[in-house]
Amino acid sequence: MITFNMLVVVCLTYVVLLFVVAFVAERRAAAGRVAWLRSPLVYTLSLSVYCTAWTFYGAVGYAARSGLEFVTIYLGPTLVLIGWWVVLRKLVRIGKTQRITSIADLISSRYGKSNVLGVIVTLMAVVGTTPYIALQLQSVTLSFAVFAERGPAQWAMGDLNATALWVAAGLALFTVLFGTRNLDANERHHGVVTAIAMEAVVKLIALLAVGLFVIWGVAGGLGEMLTRIEASPLAETHFNSGRWVGLTFLSAAAIFTLPRMFQVLVVENADERHLATASWAFPLYLFLMSLFVVPIAVTGLRVMPEGANPDLFVLTVPLSQGQEGLAALAFLGGFSSATSMVIVAAIALSTMVSNHIVMPLWLHWKEAGATVSGDVRKIVLRARRISIAAILVLGYLYYRLTGGSEVLAAIGLVSFAGVAQVLPALLGGIFWRGATRKGAAAGLILGFATWAYTLFLPSFGPGVAMSAEIMVNGPFGLDWLRPQALFGVTGIDPVVHAVFWSITLNTFAFFAVSLSGFPSPMERLQGAQFVNVFEHSSGARGWSHGAAEAEDLLMMAQRILGSREAQALFQRAASEQGKAGYLPEPTPEFIERLERELAGSVGAATAHAMVGQIAGHSSVSVEDLMAVADEAAQIMEYSSQLEAKSEELARTARQLREANEKLTEISEQKDAFLSQISHELRTPMTSIRAFSEILMEGAALSEDQLTRYSSIIYEEAIRLTRLLDDLLDLSVLERGQVSLNRQRGNLRELLDRAVAATGSLDTQARMAIARDPASEDVALMTDTDRLSQVFINLIANAHKYCDAAAPRLTIVVRRLPEGTAVDFIDNGTGIPKKSQDIIFEKFSRLGDHSSAGGAGLGLAICREIMDKLGGSIAYLPGQGGAAFRVILPASRAEAA
């Protein structure tokens, strides 16, 4: 016979064990040995906070009342986890990249870090979760009562209440101790999670043990059990498809909208890959938890007296069979279920309350900002601890108010339906960029109000929170507003009715309001971050390079993160920027990173506000900054267009200037050329005209004079003709209109011809011409007439300009790599170095030309010809006289 006192001892021992497990886990984590603490197994087991006392005890009660319908509570989560790739993976990734601390933080952060939404979701979560916590307290006290009834001591209602109070206090202590050790809610609560994982094992073993007992201990075997199930009233319960769909939907929504589920699923997730394991392991866990529900219910209905509470069959059936040890195990299982739920829910809610309600209020009151006041870290932690206590007090008060007589399952469903109102804003937020803050707020408020009106308030029973009059006839006699028959739709199960209308109105308002407005820049940015989380997993943007002082930021960060971590963070950032010391440049990237770190502790909206107090004046909102940035971008675009245009103009101007310079140059060249032509033409003309006039006068001239003057006229006329010929020749060559008449020839023959042609110039045969006929025997394939013209020009120049007493011209033919070279070297004074460059220019006649009468076009023509023939002509310095080298290209020379 197990005594009540023994049970208390067992219970306390179990609690001590929980503390020890949590403590050891924390110690191991602190020592860095987190390997198994962060295993997918622990993650999966921690998800079992889904299975509360409601599922542990209540599922059996549910089955006893409504047959297989309890399966829906397991079906929803199973579907969501199997389809984890779609929603959960995205939620976890967003949770990690945005350092999300709670579901309220997720909604707040997604919709432009709006704290209003954070507050709404927090309040909804508190309202929705408080009855649930009360439910856990109730289940623990009821299970105590079960044992107490059998003990010698008499239990009064007061003792029951005292038990609830003690349990609440104990849970508060545990949660405060292990749930608020570190401020960063985004860090793992290793102690808590490990303790939860252990509790998951305990409750599974307890339920399996009871199940195995009823099959083989009570019924006497599997076959007998099946027969009994056939015979039980459970088999006759009818299948309500509306409720099945509705409840499956609710439980599916609950798996990630329940604050505690969001906590373990997203916030406490250590590794995204754990989801893959959980996707099959958690459904398996749920399957095992539900496996023996029906046998226990059927057995309970058989063996227990009429009127016994089916919600306690798990406990009472073993007791009635004298299996007190098993009953104690079952008690511990129920206790585990209740405590784990309360602990995690309290952590989740306290994070939400402190981050979205307490901290904003505190920041608001402390107008001076976070830099001047005391340790924010302490204040946040204190706020969180007080919140935990307050939440448990609320739960306890709720339990006292409702008298602890509710049907367990009913409270659970009411709670599920309440938190499910976050669903449209949550799913819309992570899949639809068009979702807006106003849309989310409208949906949340309308859905929550509908839920409260149709399900929550009526759940207290007629006449408690809502008058029976309203329940029956609607408010103010408005029939269509009856809480359980909105718009005159009757005959539906109240829960399904409430879920249908609240979610429908919620979703409708969410989409309608979202579509009717535009998201603000901040919402758009955050929306992109959330919806496209897999494309760019960087943090939220928002800080322009502002007046943020690194030192102020460090002071604030120390208060929130603690000095060691804050300094490490700043030092790391500084060294990444290549700076020594603790103060990095407050670049936008750094401020964003800091804000993300802080968001892990105090939530996105608060972190944003706190950084905003330092990084930019609070009066300048992010929206303002965005507007400025937009404007700046437009101005920049416009100015870059202008810049491009002015660059183009400058380029055009430069081109025009160049063209102009070229034209001026050409014009000057033309002027100079015309001037030269004019001079060259007028000079012989002058002589011709003067002597013509003298002859025309018929003055008495001697025979000599007559001959002389007429010969001058003749010579000058020849000079003019030659000049005109040369000019035309040059002009044809320069314009490239010359057609070459290529033919076979021999170098020696060409030179012979040239020497012969110039012979007439040297009437006195003064000039000696030295040649080496053997070397001149080179076959050519070229325009031989043009090449002769070059040779004649060069030999003629030697005749005209060689000023040696015994003029001598040497013609040398050499084989050079670039072709055949023909050098014309005389023994005169040659051409001065400074003039060697210009002799090939037009009219570059040097010095006195009285004896020559050339126009200075000869060498210019030679150059043009050699150019056309593919060869070259150059002055050859250092030969002791004037020397020119003509090079015939090899291919041409050897083509013959």
Add this chain to the structure above:
Amino acid sequence: MGRTVLLIEDEPNIIEAIRFILSRDGWVVHTHSDGTTAYQSVLEKRPDVVILDVMLPGKSGFDILRDIRGGSETGALPVLMLTAKGQAKDREMAEQIGASRFMAKPFSNTDVLSAVRELAEG
């Protein structure tokens, strides 16, 4: 006493033509063909009139005219400038520097003669 003309010109046929024309009229014609020493020759020969070509080897006719106008003894010396370039800007340049007369080649013999006579008479 015979009046003298200094002809500064490098083209031999033109020298011969002008010499013939002026000598026939009773002028003593000195000639000089090198630009660099032309001013020196003016100082030595002390002619009544100078006939000056623009294109000369060594030194431009304009530079020689500047020297003549700059010299205290030659400042007022009548100078007839001849040019074969015949462009407007040469005429302007000559007037600017102070040529007494400007004539483009080819010239008429009588024009040269009458110009020299006029210049000599002042």
